[in-house]
Each structure stands twice: as structure tokens, then as C-alpha cells.
Amino acid sequence: MLTGKQKRYLRSLAHHVDPIFQVGKGGVNEHLIRHIQEALEVRELIKITVLNNSGEDRNEVGAELSEKSGAELVQVIGKIVVLYKESHDKKKIELPS
DSSP states (O other): OHHHHHHHHHHHHHHHHHEEEOOOOOSOOOOHHHHHHHHHHHSSEEEEOGGGGOSHHHHHHHHHHHHHOOOEEEEEEEEEEEOOOSSSSOOOOOOOO
């Protein structure tokens, strides 16, 4: 579980990151979850865009993505979801305590 200070730090890092996945009308599926897990292992911090045609609530999509991928939901702002998961092999981000 992330503290408020850690979430603020991750939000500041995520500001300069481009979204690498999109959730469209197909919604959240196992294929997308697997790709998100692989990207989190390499990058630790990713952004995902929820498209208008998805028809799902962005907060629910963010919660579902974080739960199924085992990541922490950092932020849902507008149509962007920010996820963080500490990498086992390629740790880059050092969280403040």
C-alpha cells in the first residue's frame, strides 16, 4: 500500500510519461492484463488511456486494472490511469519513505 507522500512522488514522475496502452470498447481482458504486467515489470510506472467508446467508468477500469495486474493504482485523472508496481529484476524507482 502506498502512502500519500509516495503517491505524490509517483504522480510527479508520471507527469512526463506517455500512455502506452488504451482501453477501448473491448474493455479489460486477459490479453491486456498480461501486457500490462509485462510492461510494469520493465517500467514500474505506466499510464493507460481509457477511450470514450469504452463505455465503462474510468475509476472502475482503474480499480479493475490494478487489482487484476497486481499493481497499485496511483491516480485516475481525466481519461488517464496511472499504475505502479515494483519490479523484481529491474528496479529503477526509489520511493520516499
